Amino acid sequence: xxxxxxxxxxxxxxxxxTGVEFVQSVLSMPEAPGEPFSASRRQTLGQLSRMILQDxxxxxxxxxxxxxxxxxxxxxDRLA
Numbered sequence: 001x002x003x004x005x006x007x008x009x010x011x012x013x014x015x016x017x018t019g020v021e022f023v024q025s026v027l028s029m030p031e032a033p034g035e036p037f038s039a040s041r042r043q044t045l046g047q048l049s050r051m052i053l054q055d056x057x058x059x060x061x062x063x064x065x066x067x068x069x070x071x072x073x074x075x076x077d078r079l080a
Contacts, residue, residue: 037080046073 009023035041052058052068059065069075 037076042073042076042080045071045076049073 049068049071052064052071055064058068
């Protein structure tokens, strides 16, 4: 959700939930610690992919199916 206050664009961070921030403060945040393609992150994305692809409602949505497909472990492993 975008919020505009006094002509300054704000965004609401969903994860981690820190409330509303100005765009510039988000862009200047330090990098998150950790390896982007660590085994635990790849495993989590693989689980999310399976959950998306097994959900009947999400399977009816082409965008969700595409996301589920691209989050499969084999696809993430190719990026690592």
